[in-house]
Amino acid sequence: MFHSKLSTKQFNWDSLVLAAAAFWLSVSLFLDFLLMPMMYGTGMMEEPGFASAGYGLFWTFNRVELLCAACILTGLLALRQRQSEFSVLVSGSRSRWAMLIGSGLLAIALVYTYLLTPQMSALGLQLSAAAEPVPAAMNLMHSVYWALEMLKLTAAAGLLKLCYGDVASEFQDIAQG
Template sequence: MTAFSSAGLKQPAWQTTVTFTLAFWLSGSLLLDWVIMPSLFATGMMAQPGFATAGYSIFWIFNRIELLCAALVLTGLLVLHRTQAASKLGGRKVIFLSLFLLTIAIIDTYFLTPQMSALGLQLNLFEPVAEIPAGMNQMHGGYWTLEALKLIASGTLLGLCYRDRA
């Protein structure tokens, strides 16, 4: 336990790491949701038979990066909390928000993305492309709800970390 209280774990280094990780994660999410996916939709790629596979490949990579970012943010905030530096950030509220972000990343990675890809996968290459399955719209709604919650929580954490750095 003395490793946590040693001089090697400095508050500014961990706080900077958390701030930059949150900024990277937030910008990546905005880029994927507001630039990449709309441009794929506008070019008609979502109507192509192989889009489910391509979309799963894109989200597979991005979801793993999200898991790493969520774990790094949670670790940094736990260290800051342990060194009594998180009390200025908001105490247990920041730990709860980082756990919430990790939960969203896990849901996206292991539940939502595989299910959406499985629904959109065309298994018979000789049949014309069928219309979008009914369950896909509900999953899109769930995805956008989770994305909105993720953006609010990460924006709140980023604001708290940035405000405390100034």
């Protein structure tokens, strides 16, 4: 008889964390390194309605980031309660790193959603209304955004590394078992 470690009633939190982190990482990379450079290169950022369109894009994406961060942190907390021998949260050090990364990702998503995006959009709307040079505050916010973005991408990749081995070992055991 086929017996697996995962019963049909037990949710696979490792896979949820892995999927949410992979999705978030891939969409962030797409937005940062394909969509935004393309929009800049084609001159769309100089169009009068770009600031409001950009705000709509980032408003939506920030909510997706909050959902991903919430799924990741929820999954990590659930894994902490259900410690299996293959879970990322069995090792004390790995557990602390995973929880720190999950909390950090949520904090970054909150900063984007409630601080940076509204402030950058407000400055962008002012710039659209008057043909003025970019204020120092906008340059500072872009610097903060990119610093947080690099931290987020590194943290999400680290979380993927922590979780992938656990998920792979569970599926390997299921296949052998």
